[in-house]
Amino acid sequence: MNLAKRIARLGTETAFAVSEDARAWASKGNAVYAFHLGDMNIHTPANIIQAAHKAMMDGKTGYAPAAGIPELRAALAEDVSKARGVKYGMENVSIQPGGKPVIGKFIMALMDAGDEVLYPNPGYPIYESQIEFLGGIAVPYGYVSTPAGFRLDRDRIERAVGPRTRLFVYNNGQNPLGAESDDEEMQWVADFCLKHNLWVLADEAYFDIRYSGTSKSIVSLPGMQERSVILYTFSKKYALAGWRLGAAIAPKEIADVISKLNVNQESCSNHFVQIAAVEALTGNQAGHHEIIRTLKERRDSLVECLRAIRGVSVFVADVTFYLFPEVTEVYKRRGYADQQQFRLDALHQTGVSFCSRSHFGKPAPGEDRVFVRFAYSGIDTPRICEGLQKLKAYWES
Ligand code: PLP
Numbered sequence: 073m074n075l076a077k078r079i080a081r082l083g084t085e086t087a088f089a090v091s092e093d094a095r096a097w098a099s100k101g102n103a104v105y106a107f108h109l110g111d112m113n114i115h116t117p118a119n120i121i122q123a124a125h126k127a128m129m130d131g132k133t134g135y136a137p138a139a140g141i142p143e144l145r146a147a148l149a150e151d152v153s154k155a156r157g158v159k160y161g162m163e164n165v166s167i168q169p170g171g172k173p174v175i176g177k178f179i180m181a182l183m184d185a186g187d188e189v190l191y192p193n194p195g196y197p198i199y200e201s202q203i204e205f206l207g208g209i210a211v212p213y214g215y216v217s218t219p220a221g222f223r224l225d226r227d228r229i230e231r232a233v234g235p236r237t238r239l240f241v242y243n244n245g246q247n248p249l250g251a252e253s254d255d256e257e258m259q260w261v262a263d264f265c266l267k268h269n270l271w272v273l274a275d276e277a278y279f280d281i282r283y284s285g286t287s288k289s290i291v292s293l294p295g296m297q298e299r300s301v302i303l304y305t306f307s308k309k310y311a312l313a314g315w316r317l318g319a320a321i322a323p324k325e326i327a328d329v330i331s332k333l334n335v336n337q338e339s340c341s342n343h344f345v346q347i348a349a350v351e352a353l354t355g356n357q358a359g360h361h362e363i364i365r366t367l368k369e370r371r372d373s374l375v376e377c378l379r380a381i382r383g384v385s386v387f388v389a390d391v392t393f394y395l396f397p398e399v400t401e402v403y404k405r406r407g408y409a410d411q412q413q414f415r416l417d418a419l420h421q422t423g424v425s426f427c428s429r430s431h432f433g434k435p436a437p438g439e440d441r442v443f444v445r446f447a448y449s450g451i452d453t454p455r456i457c458e459g460l461q462k463l464k465a466y467w468e469s
Pocket of ligand 1: 110170171172173196243246247275277303304305306307313317318
Protein backbone atom coordinates (compact mmCIF):
# COMPACT_ATOMS: atom_id res chain seq x y z
CA MET A 73 0.00 0.00 0.00
CA ASN A 74 1.36 3.44 -0.93
CA LEU A 75 0.72 5.41 2.21
CA ALA A 76 1.64 9.09 2.20
CA LYS A 77 5.26 9.62 3.19
CA ARG A 78 4.31 11.74 6.19
CA ILE A 79 2.69 8.70 7.83
CA ALA A 80 6.16 7.25 8.36
CA ARG A 81 6.92 10.31 10.51
CA LEU A 82 3.84 9.99 12.70
CA GLY A 83 4.66 8.82 16.21
CA THR A 84 2.38 7.54 18.93
CA GLU A 85 2.02 7.27 22.69
CA THR A 86 4.40 4.40 23.14
CA ALA A 87 3.12 3.96 26.70
CA PHE A 88 0.09 2.24 25.16
CA ALA A 89 2.43 -0.69 24.44
CA VAL A 90 2.97 -0.94 28.20
CA SER A 91 -0.81 -1.14 28.66
CA GLU A 92 -0.86 -4.03 26.20
CA ASP A 93 1.80 -5.88 28.20
CA ALA A 94 -0.15 -5.25 31.40
CA ARG A 95 -3.41 -6.38 29.82
CA ALA A 96 -1.81 -9.54 28.47
CA TRP A 97 -0.40 -10.34 31.93
CA ALA A 98 -3.73 -9.64 33.66
CA SER A 99 -5.63 -11.79 31.14
CA LYS A 100 -3.68 -14.80 32.41
CA GLY A 101 -5.22 -14.23 35.82
CA ASN A 102 -2.34 -12.26 37.35
CA ALA A 103 -2.70 -9.24 39.61
CA VAL A 104 -1.49 -6.05 37.92
CA TYR A 105 -0.62 -2.81 39.73
CA ALA A 106 -1.13 -0.20 37.02
CA PHE A 107 1.28 2.71 37.27
CA HIS A 108 1.78 3.05 33.53
CA LEU A 109 -1.04 5.24 32.18
CA GLY A 110 -1.95 8.81 33.03
CA ASP A 111 -5.67 7.97 33.02
CA MET A 112 -7.65 8.45 36.24
CA ASN A 113 -9.77 5.95 38.15
CA ILE A 114 -11.49 8.85 39.94
CA HIS A 115 -15.06 9.73 38.95
CA THR A 116 -16.01 13.04 37.37
CA PRO A 117 -17.68 15.19 40.09
CA ALA A 118 -21.45 14.61 40.24
CA ASN A 119 -22.44 18.26 39.60
CA ILE A 120 -20.62 18.11 36.24
CA ILE A 121 -22.28 14.84 35.26
CA GLN A 122 -25.68 16.24 36.20
CA ALA A 123 -25.07 19.37 34.10
CA ALA A 124 -24.13 17.22 31.08
CA HIS A 125 -27.19 15.05 31.57
CA LYS A 126 -29.49 18.05 31.81
CA ALA A 127 -27.92 19.64 28.71
CA MET A 128 -28.47 16.41 26.78
CA MET A 129 -32.08 16.21 27.93
CA ASP A 130 -32.48 19.87 26.94
CA GLY A 131 -31.48 18.97 23.40
CA LYS A 132 -27.96 20.42 23.38
CA THR A 133 -26.95 17.64 21.03
CA GLY A 134 -26.33 19.48 17.76
CA TYR A 135 -23.36 21.38 16.42
CA ALA A 136 -21.86 24.16 18.50
CA PRO A 137 -19.79 27.12 17.27
CA ALA A 138 -16.32 26.06 16.07
CA ALA A 139 -14.55 28.21 18.67
CA GLY A 140 -16.80 26.98 21.47
CA ILE A 141 -19.97 28.25 23.10
CA PRO A 142 -19.68 31.89 24.26
CA GLU A 143 -20.58 31.05 27.91
CA LEU A 144 -17.68 28.61 28.17
CA ARG A 145 -15.21 30.82 26.34
CA ALA A 146 -16.07 33.70 28.67
CA ALA A 147 -15.93 31.56 31.81
CA LEU A 148 -12.60 30.06 30.82
CA ALA A 149 -11.11 33.43 29.89
CA GLU A 150 -12.04 34.68 33.36
CA ASP A 151 -10.74 31.58 35.14
CA VAL A 152 -7.43 31.50 33.27
CA SER A 153 -6.92 35.25 33.67
CA LYS A 154 -7.47 35.05 37.41
CA ALA A 155 -5.27 32.00 37.96
CA ARG A 156 -2.43 33.38 35.86
CA GLY A 157 -2.63 37.05 36.77
CA VAL A 158 -3.16 38.28 33.20
CA LYS A 159 -6.11 39.53 31.14
CA TYR A 160 -7.71 37.33 28.52
CA GLY A 161 -11.11 37.79 26.89
CA MET A 162 -13.32 35.21 25.22
CA GLU A 163 -11.76 36.18 21.85
CA ASN A 164 -8.55 34.55 23.12
CA VAL A 165 -10.20 31.19 23.81
CA SER A 166 -10.62 28.43 21.25
CA ILE A 167 -12.36 25.42 22.77
CA GLN A 168 -10.94 22.05 21.70
CA PRO A 169 -11.88 18.39 22.08
CA GLY A 170 -9.11 17.89 24.68
CA GLY A 171 -5.80 19.53 25.39
CA LYS A 172 -3.94 17.28 22.97
CA PRO A 173 -5.38 18.85 19.77
CA VAL A 174 -3.77 22.16 20.80
CA ILE A 175 -0.33 20.64 20.18
CA GLY A 176 -0.89 19.88 16.48
CA LYS A 177 -2.89 23.06 15.87
CA PHE A 178 -0.26 25.27 17.51
CA ILE A 179 2.35 23.70 15.24
CA MET A 180 0.14 23.94 12.15
CA ALA A 181 -0.54 27.60 12.86
CA LEU A 182 3.05 28.68 13.46
CA MET A 183 5.55 26.24 11.93
CA ASP A 184 6.53 25.93 8.29
CA ALA A 185 8.13 22.82 6.83
CA GLY A 186 11.82 22.77 7.68
CA ASP A 187 11.43 24.98 10.77
CA GLU A 188 12.97 23.73 13.98
CA VAL A 189 11.06 23.25 17.22
CA LEU A 190 12.66 22.80 20.63
CA TYR A 191 10.75 20.26 22.72
CA PRO A 192 11.36 18.38 25.99
CA ASN A 193 12.80 14.87 26.00
CA PRO A 194 11.98 13.00 28.19
CA GLY A 195 8.59 14.49 27.43
CA TYR A 196 5.07 13.91 26.21
CA PRO A 197 5.62 11.95 22.97
CA ILE A 198 3.03 13.82 20.91
CA TYR A 199 5.25 16.90 20.52
CA GLU A 200 7.89 15.06 18.53
CA SER A 201 5.26 13.13 16.59
CA GLN A 202 3.36 16.25 15.49
CA ILE A 203 6.45 18.34 14.71
CA GLU A 204 7.85 15.66 12.42
CA PHE A 205 4.51 14.66 10.91
CA LEU A 206 3.91 18.28 9.92
CA GLY A 207 7.32 18.57 8.26
CA GLY A 208 9.30 20.32 10.97
CA ILE A 209 12.55 19.35 12.62
CA ALA A 210 12.12 18.20 16.21
CA VAL A 211 15.09 19.32 18.32
CA PRO A 212 15.07 17.77 21.80
CA TYR A 213 16.23 19.42 25.00
CA GLY A 214 16.58 17.69 28.33
CA TYR A 215 16.73 18.16 32.08
CA VAL A 216 19.42 17.73 34.67
CA SER A 217 18.89 16.14 38.03
CA THR A 218 20.00 18.58 40.78
CA PRO A 219 19.68 18.35 44.58
CA ALA A 220 16.66 20.68 44.24
CA GLY A 221 14.96 18.47 41.65
CA PHE A 222 14.93 18.39 37.87
CA ARG A 223 16.03 21.56 36.10
CA LEU A 224 16.15 22.49 32.42
CA ASP A 225 19.46 21.70 30.75
CA ARG A 226 20.18 25.28 29.76
CA ASP A 227 23.52 24.51 28.08
CA ARG A 228 21.82 22.02 25.82
CA ILE A 229 19.03 24.46 24.99
CA GLU A 230 21.58 27.16 24.14
CA ARG A 231 23.46 24.72 21.92
CA ALA A 232 20.29 23.53 20.21
CA VAL A 233 18.85 26.88 19.13
CA GLY A 234 19.65 28.09 15.63
CA PRO A 235 18.49 30.43 12.87
CA ARG A 236 15.64 28.09 11.88
CA THR A 237 14.26 27.63 15.39
CA ARG A 238 10.73 29.06 15.57
CA LEU A 239 8.93 27.37 18.45
CA PHE A 240 9.64 26.33 22.03
CA VAL A 241 7.52 23.73 23.78
CA TYR A 242 7.47 24.40 27.52
CA ASN A 243 5.68 21.85 29.68
CA ASN A 244 5.98 23.35 33.14
CA GLY A 245 4.54 20.76 35.52
CA GLN A 246 6.22 18.23 33.33
CA ASN A 247 5.19 14.79 32.16
CA PRO A 248 7.00 12.48 32.94
CA LEU A 249 9.37 14.20 35.41
CA GLY A 250 6.92 16.22 37.48
CA ALA A 251 9.50 19.00 37.09
CA GLU A 252 8.62 22.67 37.42
CA SER A 253 10.62 25.84 37.05
CA ASP A 254 11.39 28.14 39.94
CA ASP A 255 10.95 31.87 39.21
CA GLU A 256 14.52 32.29 38.08
CA GLU A 257 14.35 29.42 35.60
CA MET A 258 11.01 30.58 34.19
CA GLN A 259 12.45 34.05 33.66
CA TRP A 260 15.40 32.47 31.87
CA VAL A 261 13.01 30.64 29.52
CA ALA A 262 11.15 33.88 28.84
CA ASP A 263 14.37 35.80 28.15
CA PHE A 264 15.57 32.99 25.90
CA CYS A 265 12.34 32.97 23.87
CA LEU A 266 12.32 36.76 23.58
CA LYS A 267 15.96 36.83 22.53
CA HIS A 268 15.45 34.22 19.81
CA ASN A 269 11.98 35.43 18.83
CA LEU A 270 10.30 32.07 19.55
CA TRP A 271 6.64 31.25 19.93
CA VAL A 272 5.89 29.23 23.05
CA LEU A 273 3.51 26.35 23.55
CA ALA A 274 2.84 26.63 27.29
CA ASP A 275 1.54 23.11 27.93
CA GLU A 276 -0.21 23.65 31.26
CA ALA A 277 -2.09 20.35 31.35
CA TYR A 278 -1.13 19.95 35.05
CA PHE A 279 -1.40 23.59 36.15
CA ASP A 280 -4.25 22.72 38.54
CA ILE A 281 -2.91 19.35 39.71
CA ARG A 282 -0.88 20.82 42.54
CA TYR A 283 -0.42 19.69 46.15
CA SER A 284 1.41 22.65 47.66
CA GLY A 285 2.53 26.10 46.55
CA THR A 286 1.00 28.03 43.68
CA SER A 287 1.23 27.44 39.96
CA LYS A 288 2.72 30.18 37.85
CA SER A 289 2.39 30.59 34.10
CA ILE A 290 5.03 31.90 31.75
CA VAL A 291 2.34 34.15 30.22
CA SER A 292 2.52 36.26 33.40
CA LEU A 293 6.06 37.40 32.51
CA PRO A 294 6.48 40.59 30.46
CA GLY A 295 6.33 40.03 26.72
CA MET A 296 5.21 36.40 26.96
CA GLN A 297 1.42 36.54 26.70
CA GLU A 298 1.86 37.97 23.20
CA ARG A 299 3.97 35.01 22.05
CA SER A 300 2.44 32.09 23.93
CA VAL A 301 -0.37 29.64 23.38
CA ILE A 302 -1.61 27.96 26.55
CA LEU A 303 -2.68 24.34 26.32
CA TYR A 304 -5.56 24.14 28.80
CA THR A 305 -7.38 20.92 29.64
CA PHE A 306 -10.36 19.89 31.76
CA SER A 307 -9.14 16.26 31.68
CA LYS A 308 -7.14 16.23 34.90
CA LYS A 309 -8.58 19.03 37.00
CA TYR A 310 -12.09 17.57 36.85
CA ALA A 311 -11.24 13.92 36.10
CA LEU A 312 -13.02 13.88 32.77
CA ALA A 313 -10.28 12.84 30.33
CA GLY A 314 -12.63 10.66 28.31
CA TRP A 315 -15.14 13.47 27.81
CA ARG A 316 -12.51 15.24 25.68
CA LEU A 317 -12.45 18.94 26.45
CA GLY A 318 -9.68 21.50 26.50
CA ALA A 319 -8.76 24.81 24.95
CA ALA A 320 -6.10 26.92 23.29
CA ILE A 321 -5.71 30.30 25.00
CA ALA A 322 -3.83 32.57 22.63
CA PRO A 323 -3.49 36.01 21.08
CA LYS A 324 -6.70 36.59 19.08
CA GLU A 325 -5.12 36.15 15.66
CA ILE A 326 -3.76 32.73 16.61
CA ALA A 327 -6.95 31.70 18.44
CA ASP A 328 -8.87 32.50 15.22
CA VAL A 329 -6.53 30.35 13.14
CA ILE A 330 -6.87 27.50 15.62
CA SER A 331 -10.68 27.76 15.49
CA LYS A 332 -10.50 27.72 11.67
CA LEU A 333 -8.57 24.46 11.95
CA ASN A 334 -11.49 23.21 14.07
CA VAL A 335 -13.89 24.09 11.25
CA ASN A 336 -11.77 21.94 8.97
CA GLN A 337 -11.25 19.05 11.34
CA GLU A 338 -13.87 18.46 14.04
CA SER A 339 -16.42 21.23 13.29
CA CYS A 340 -16.78 21.78 17.02
CA SER A 341 -16.36 20.27 20.45
CA ASN A 342 -19.27 18.38 21.97
CA HIS A 343 -22.05 20.80 22.89
CA PHE A 344 -23.36 19.23 26.10
CA VAL A 345 -19.84 18.64 27.36
CA GLN A 346 -19.15 22.35 26.95
CA ILE A 347 -22.22 23.19 29.01
CA ALA A 348 -21.03 20.79 31.68
CA ALA A 349 -17.64 22.50 31.60
CA VAL A 350 -19.28 25.83 32.47
CA GLU A 351 -20.63 24.10 35.57
CA ALA A 352 -17.16 22.66 36.21
CA LEU A 353 -15.58 26.12 36.19
CA THR A 354 -18.27 28.15 37.89
CA GLY A 355 -20.07 25.60 40.08
CA ASN A 356 -19.12 23.92 43.35
CA GLN A 357 -15.39 23.08 43.43
CA ALA A 358 -15.67 20.38 46.11
CA GLY A 359 -15.19 17.66 43.48
CA HIS A 360 -11.94 19.16 42.29
CA HIS A 361 -10.66 19.55 45.84
CA GLU A 362 -11.45 15.92 46.54
CA ILE A 363 -9.54 14.86 43.43
CA ILE A 364 -6.49 16.76 44.69
CA ARG A 365 -6.84 15.32 48.20
CA THR A 366 -7.02 11.79 46.81
CA LEU A 367 -4.04 12.28 44.51
CA LYS A 368 -1.93 13.82 47.28
CA GLU A 369 -2.60 10.88 49.57
CA ARG A 370 -1.52 8.52 46.79
CA ARG A 371 1.59 10.55 46.01
CA ASP A 372 2.70 10.59 49.64
CA SER A 373 2.24 6.82 49.94
CA LEU A 374 4.07 6.17 46.71
CA VAL A 375 7.00 8.40 47.68
CA GLU A 376 7.29 6.62 51.01
CA CYS A 377 7.15 3.16 49.40
CA LEU A 378 9.65 4.03 46.67
CA ARG A 379 12.09 5.52 49.16
CA ALA A 380 11.90 2.33 51.21
CA ILE A 381 13.43 0.35 48.34
CA ARG A 382 17.19 0.01 48.47
CA GLY A 383 18.77 1.74 45.46
CA VAL A 384 15.74 3.87 44.54
CA SER A 385 15.65 7.64 44.96
CA VAL A 386 12.87 10.04 44.05
CA PHE A 387 12.05 13.75 44.13
CA VAL A 388 8.68 14.69 45.55
CA ALA A 389 6.86 16.44 42.70
CA ASP A 390 4.31 19.02 43.87
CA VAL A 391 2.57 19.07 40.48
CA THR A 392 1.30 16.35 38.10
CA PHE A 393 0.45 12.82 39.16
CA TYR A 394 3.78 11.36 38.14
CA LEU A 395 6.96 10.43 39.92
CA PHE A 396 10.19 9.80 38.06
CA PRO A 397 12.39 7.75 40.41
CA GLU A 398 15.99 6.91 39.63
CA VAL A 399 16.62 3.17 39.66
CA THR A 400 20.17 3.05 38.28
CA GLU A 401 21.52 1.17 41.30
CA VAL A 402 18.85 -1.55 41.15
CA TYR A 403 19.30 -1.84 37.38
CA LYS A 404 23.07 -2.30 37.68
CA ARG A 405 22.92 -4.54 40.73
CA ARG A 406 20.62 -6.89 38.86
CA GLY A 407 22.86 -6.86 35.78
CA TYR A 408 20.48 -5.37 33.22
CA ALA A 409 21.46 -3.92 29.85
CA ASP A 410 17.94 -3.52 28.46
CA GLN A 411 15.39 -1.19 30.06
CA GLN A 412 12.39 -2.92 28.47
CA GLN A 413 13.51 -6.24 29.93
CA PHE A 414 13.92 -4.56 33.31
CA ARG A 415 10.33 -3.27 33.08
CA LEU A 416 8.87 -6.55 31.81
CA ASP A 417 10.60 -8.59 34.49
CA ALA A 418 9.15 -6.32 37.18
CA LEU A 419 5.69 -6.83 35.66
CA HIS A 420 6.04 -10.58 35.46
CA GLN A 421 7.61 -11.02 38.88
CA THR A 422 5.46 -8.58 40.85
CA GLY A 423 2.57 -7.34 38.67
CA VAL A 424 3.86 -3.76 38.98
CA SER A 425 3.57 -2.01 35.63
CA PHE A 426 5.39 1.26 34.93
CA CYS A 427 6.84 3.10 31.94
CA SER A 428 10.50 3.34 31.19
CA ARG A 429 12.35 6.48 30.16
CA SER A 430 12.35 5.48 26.48
CA HIS A 431 8.55 5.80 26.37
CA PHE A 432 9.16 9.55 26.51
CA GLY A 433 11.65 9.90 23.65
CA LYS A 434 15.00 8.54 22.58
CA PRO A 435 17.64 8.94 25.31
CA ALA A 436 20.41 11.43 24.49
CA PRO A 437 23.90 10.06 23.78
CA GLY A 438 25.74 9.52 27.07
CA GLU A 439 22.56 9.33 29.16
CA ASP A 440 23.56 6.55 31.51
CA ARG A 441 21.31 6.96 34.54
CA VAL A 442 18.12 4.92 34.62
CA PHE A 443 14.75 6.46 35.49
CA VAL A 444 11.23 5.05 35.29
CA ARG A 445 7.83 6.75 35.45
CA PHE A 446 5.15 5.90 37.97
CA ALA A 447 1.68 7.43 37.41
CA TYR A 448 -0.60 7.27 40.46
CA SER A 449 -3.77 8.63 38.88
CA GLY A 450 -5.26 5.22 38.19
CA ILE A 451 -4.49 3.21 41.34
CA ASP A 452 -5.82 3.47 44.90
CA THR A 453 -3.57 3.89 47.95
CA PRO A 454 -3.93 0.33 49.33
CA ARG A 455 -3.00 -1.11 45.93
CA ILE A 456 -0.04 1.28 45.69
CA CYS A 457 1.29 -0.05 48.99
CA GLU A 458 0.60 -3.69 48.11
CA GLY A 459 2.31 -3.44 44.70
CA LEU A 460 5.30 -1.56 46.03
CA GLN A 461 5.87 -4.09 48.78
CA LYS A 462 6.15 -6.79 46.14
CA LEU A 463 8.47 -4.63 44.07
CA LYS A 464 10.66 -3.96 47.11
CA ALA A 465 10.95 -7.66 47.89
CA TYR A 466 11.82 -8.45 44.28
CA TRP A 467 14.29 -5.62 43.63
CA GLU A 468 16.07 -6.20 46.93
CA SER A 469 16.26 -9.98 46.48
N1 PLP B 1 0.02 17.55 27.69
C1 PLP B 1 0.57 16.70 28.55
C2 PLP B 1 1.91 16.99 29.09
C3 PLP B 1 -0.12 15.53 28.93
O1 PLP B 1 0.47 14.68 29.79
C4 PLP B 1 -1.40 15.30 28.40
C5 PLP B 1 -2.13 14.06 28.75
O2 PLP B 1 -1.72 13.20 29.44
C6 PLP B 1 -1.94 16.22 27.50
C7 PLP B 1 -1.19 17.34 27.17
C8 PLP B 1 -3.28 16.06 26.84
O3 PLP B 1 -4.30 15.72 27.66
P1 PLP B 1 -5.81 15.81 27.17
O4 PLP B 1 -5.83 15.67 25.68
O5 PLP B 1 -6.53 14.70 27.85
O6 PLP B 1 -6.31 17.12 27.57
